[in-house]
Structure formats: structure tokens, C-alpha cells
Amino acid sequence: MDELTLSLAALPHLSGAALPSYVRADLRAGIVHIGVGNFHRAHMAVYLDRLMNQGLARDWAIIGTGVTDHDARMRAALEPQDWLSTVVEQTAEEAQARVTGVMVDFIAPGDRAGILAAMADPAVRIVSLTVTEGGYFIDPATGAFDAAHPAIRADAATPDQPRTAFGLILAALRRRRDAGLVPFTVLSCDNVPHNGVVTRNAVAGLARLSDPALADWVTGNVAFPNGMVDRIATVTNDRERGICRSQFGIDDAWPVFCEDYIQWVLEDHFPAGRPPLEQAGVTFVDDVTPFENMKIRILNGGHAIIAYPAGLMDIHFVHEAMQNPLIAAFLARLEREEILPVVPPVPGVDLHDYVALIEGRFANPAIGDTVRRLCLDGSNRQPKFIVPTIADRLAQGLPVQGLALESALWCRYCLGLTDSGAEIAPNDPAWDRLQAQARRAVDDPAAWLDMRDVYGATADDPAFRTAFAHARHALTEAGTEAVLRRYLDGTL
Known part of the structure; x- marks a missing residue:
């Protein structure tokens, strides 16, 4: 043409x-x-x-x-x-x-x-x-x-x-x-x-x-x-x-x-x-709040769930991440078991159908959306897309193992190296600070949670601190793929 x-x-x-x-x-x-x-x-x-x-x-x-x-x-x-x-x-x-x-x-x-x-x-x-x-x-x-x-x-x-x-x-x-x-x-x-x-x-x-x-x-x-x-x-x-x-x-x-x-x-x-x-x-x-909660927690939270394991596994495109059975299953389980139960009802919307919709959107191979774009600016996105769900589950006495793993994957990503040893270029306005905290967290996972501007009061919750520390140590010991397998088969 x-x-x-x-x-x-x-x-x-x-x-x-x-x-x-x-x-x-x-x-x-x-x-x-x-x-x-x-x-x-x-x-x-x-x-x-x-x-x-x-x-x-x-x-x-x-x-x-x-x-x-x-x-x-x-x-x-x-x-x-x-x-x-x-x-x-x-x-x-x-x-x-x-x-x-x-x-x-x-x-x-x-x-x-x-x-x-x-x-x-x-x-x-x-x-x-x-x-x-x-x-x-x-x-x-x-x-x-x-x-x-x-x-x-x-x-x-x-x-x-x-x-x-x-x-x-x-x-x-x-x-x-x-x-x-x-x-x-x-x-x-x-x-x-x-x-x-x-x-x-x-x-x-x-x-x-x-x-x-x-x-x-x-x-x-x-x-x-x-x-x-x-x-x-x-x-x-x-x-x-x-x-x-x-x-x-x-x-x-x-x-x-x-x-x-x-x-x-x-x-x-x-x-x-x-x-x-x-x-x-x-x-x-009259009130956009129910739609907003749905989208931010399910879709934007879902982006974060697939972004950091994919980034650590050297996956370039988002649809390629969805083709990875471990990442797709991680998303599916975390959405349905930990996120959906604390998303308030939305008028005229079946939330399970909405999850299926966003899974299909993420898997669209024509878009060419990159994993790096989804990993960008976690210091601003995590407090809006992930931490409120953690806080809601903790307030109800519900487990947060999968969300703690998502946070640990973000922490591991901010070390600046993939599991294969490839360098991750700076990908956040606060990258230097995040790298410094991520390095401290290798031996002391609680150091990552010291970022109170990100985690707020959730950082003090013993259940979250324990789950995060366990997931962070597991990533150091076994790597992303093995930890995802253990989470999915219930042995993490």
C-alpha cells in the first residue's frame, strides 16, 4: 500500500x-x-x-x-x-x-x-x-x-x-x-x-x-x-x-x-x-466508587500480578506472560481467591465474568503491550492497586499469601537483575531508593516493608510480615518459577 x-x-x-x-x-x-x-x-x-x-x-x-x-x-x-x-x-x-x-x-x-x-x-x-x-x-x-x-x-x-x-x-x-x-x-x-x-x-x-x-x-x-x-x-x-x-x-x-x-x-x-x-x-x-474499585483492584492489580514474575523470567510481551502456564495460573488463583472476595458488588456486573474479561484482554497478542510498561512506577502503583486489597483482607482476618508473594516479587524485581542475571534498567522514579531497600531485604525482608509511604499500617501486621518474609526468602533460595509452582501446588 x-x-x-x-x-x-x-x-x-x-x-x-x-x-x-x-x-x-x-x-x-x-x-x-x-x-x-x-x-x-x-x-x-x-x-x-x-x-x-x-x-x-x-x-x-x-x-x-x-x-x-x-x-x-x-x-x-x-x-x-x-x-x-x-x-x-x-x-x-x-x-x-x-x-x-x-x-x-x-x-x-x-x-x-x-x-x-x-x-x-x-x-x-x-x-x-x-x-x-x-x-x-x-x-x-x-x-x-x-x-x-x-x-x-x-x-x-x-x-x-x-x-x-x-x-x-x-x-x-x-x-x-x-x-x-x-x-x-x-x-x-x-x-x-x-x-x-x-x-x-x-x-x-x-x-x-x-x-x-x-x-x-x-x-x-x-x-x-x-x-x-x-x-x-x-x-x-x-x-x-x-x-x-x-x-x-x-x-x-x-x-x-x-x-x-x-x-x-x-x-x-x-x-x-x-x-x-x-x-x-x-x-x-451517581457514584463511580464501585466501578473504580473493580477496575483498580482486578485489572490494575492483575497487571501487577503478572508483571513482576514475567519481568524476572525475561518475558517481554504481556500476551507472552499469559501464555506461560505458571503466570496465568498465578493470576487466576490470586484474582479469585484473594482479590474478588474483598471487591464490593458493582451494579449490573458479574465480577467473575469481569475477571475472565480481563484475562482475555491481557492475552490479546495483537496489542504488543510490554511487561516493562506494567512494571513501571511500582512505588506509585502498588499503594493504589495492591496494598488496599491487602489491608481489607487483613482487617477481615483473611490470609494474604498470594498478595504477599506479589509484593515479594516486586521487591525482587527492584534488585535490578532477572533470574537469568540480565540487568533490569531503572524503571521507577524512585528506582535508587527501591534498589537500596531491595538489597537490604535480601537478608532482612522487613526492610522492604519499612517504606511506610507504600505499605502504611499493613507493614505492622504480623500475618503480612510473616508471609512476605517467607515469600522473599523463597525467591532467593529457589527463583521465580519454582516459587510460583510451590504457591500453586500449596507447598509454599
Whole structure:
């Protein structure tokens, strides 16, 4: 197939992908989004593309921006292609491409004046963000806002020159308040428990450091709906660029590859208005908590369960991990025996069916999701995805052998060597600290649990400490594969 470089001019000549039925010139911006990564373009942008293809939401186009070097690289890649993105949705049997055109501009990170002007525009009624689980300045053990973080202290000292996403949001809200404008809704699209509450705590917490009256106004007037987001979108490499060119005839500098499954559950709290997202498949509920618990504990917890044994066994792709009978059985047993019993009921959902669904999603060979991506940032993910389940089971007097083994596998991974002796490159913002603790834990497993920002009060529970120490020593003595066998046959 002849390939064409993606752009507005090339759209009429592309034949390998579904194309927008809307015209870019007809769109008006209603959303500023901070953090234009692959997940955002595979999730929120796809829902809006669905609406616009129905002739709806033409005044809800996106202006992208960000605060990181990644955002700057993304902007440099997308600008020559007029902010268009190719989204490739993959099942095990086939792949389909669509080009989305819902982003109409991308303000450069560092262009503070431009970002604040966009957010202060009355036409903008939502400011959304995907800044990753670790980007919310929260204490992982308590969930409280970390007002002492250097980046937060810097924004509090110079509120008119913000550098963080929350500093920008707060400065824009101040402008709108002072101008008598309705505040925009702040919509977190990150995979964080009670992401709306966490975002409100960050924005109001920052305000309280320099302007308590503004903090009170934020908590009393600005909406921060909670939401549960779900879609697996992988990292873009030359493999994905090559497939996009050869299979779909599109030369896209940063295409998005993702599974065909997509879900978004939102609390319907948008005082300034919102797109009719329910017509694109979004579920609106009064309380997102049951859906959030289900997804974070079963799916994200499941990712952690397969990630670290696979990483230690030199397995590269997630679907290859699911093809390993020991890892697949470890996931199946731990999900059904230790996680499901402490996941509260979800309206209209059979949790056993949901577990089977995520097992099938993990096993999809077309996605090309990597084990290394799942292992990334455990210091932020474990306190959200694994430790709450441990705490719930301990509170009910239930055993935690499998979850303790998962924690021990993470500890072993952070030594930085696989079972074969291959080096594991740094894979966490706190890698140096994790490595130091993991080395101490070889002889003294309790040293790993000293990370109270990760484990909180669970570190003091004798049952968890004993199970963790036993699993950690077993991994040193026998290796990952043997320990998984012993766990599965009941001899660990």
C-alpha cells in the first residue's frame, strides 16, 4: 500500500482508515487537556471523535497542552500532521485504524500566557488532564495532598508563574473568578482512586498555601467529578509506526495502538456543561466508587500480578506472560481467591465474568503491550492497586499469601537483575531508593516493608510480615518459577 504522511491535506487521499466526517474548520474548542499522551488519544479523544462523527459536540474540540518534556515531544510530532492522530484498535484477529481530528491546537509547554489565556476563555468549560498516577502530589500511604513537595512550594511562592498542571489550573480559575466567569469543570482522566477528589485536593491544597480565600472558593464552586477510565494503550515505537505505514498506508509520527475494549464511567457533575458523552458510550452514574474499585483492584492489580514474575523470567510481551502456564495460573488463583472476595458488588456486573474479561484482554497478542510498561512506577502503583486489597483482607482476618508473594516479587524485581542475571534498567522514579531497600531485604525482608509511604499500617501486621518474609526468602533460595509452582501446588 502506498503511504501518505498524515495531514489535513492528505485526508481525502487516505483509504486504509476510517476518517472524520466532520470538517476541522467547523470545530470550536471547549476543552483544554493537559497531558496529551497515548492514553488520552486512545480514550477521551476517541469518545469525542465518535460524537463529532454523529454531528454532535462540534463545540467541544480539544486544545492540548502539557508541562513535561514528553508533552513537548508529542507536540513536535503532531504539529506537522495538523494535530491528527491515527488510532489503531486491535483484537486478536484484526486491526482497524481511524484518524481522529478532535484536537484543534496544542499550546507549547512553557507558554504560560497562552495556556492561561486558553483556560480563561469562556468557551472552555472543561479542563481535563492525564498526568499519570504519580503526578498528583499525594502521599501514597495516606492519600493526602503533599503540600511540602518542592514543585508545589515553588508554585505557592510564585502563583502568577505556575509550572505544575495544578498551578496552571489554579491561576486560570483565579482569572475566571476575578472576571466573574463561570469556573470550568476540572476532569481527571487518570487511573487514580477517586481521581476527582484527589484533583480537588491538589488544586485547593495548593491554593491554601498562598490564598486561603481562593481555596475556599475552589472547594465551594468548582466541580471535580470522579471517573473510572479503562483502555489498554501501548507505547509507540518503530514497530507501531511501521505497521501504520505498511498496513494502513499512513505515515504517522506517533500513532496510537490500543485494544478494541474501551470504558469510561463518570459522575455527572458538570455545572458548566459537557458533551453528550452518553451517546458515545460513556456511562454516567451517581457514584463511580464501585466501578473504580473493580477496575483498580482486578485489572490494575492483575497487571501487577503478572508483571513482576514475567519481568524476572525475561518475558517481554504481556500476551507472552499469559501464555506461560505458571503466570496465568498465578493470576487466576490470586484474582479469585484473594482479590474478588474483598471487591464490593458493582451494579449490573458479574465480577467473575469481569475477571475472565480481563484475562482475555491481557492475552490479546495483537496489542504488543510490554511487561516493562506494567512494571513501571511500582512505588506509585502498588499503594493504589495492591496494598488496599491487602489491608481489607487483613482487617477481615483473611490470609494474604498470594498478595504477599506479589509484593515479594516486586521487591525482587527492584534488585535490578532477572533470574537469568540480565540487568533490569531503572524503571521507577524512585528506582535508587527501591534498589537500596531491595538489597537490604535480601537478608532482612522487613526492610522492604519499612517504606511506610507504600505499605502504611499493613507493614505492622504480623500475618503480612510473616508471609512476605517467607515469600522473599523463597525467591532467593529457589527463583521465580519454582516459587510460583510451590504457591500453586500449596507447598509454599
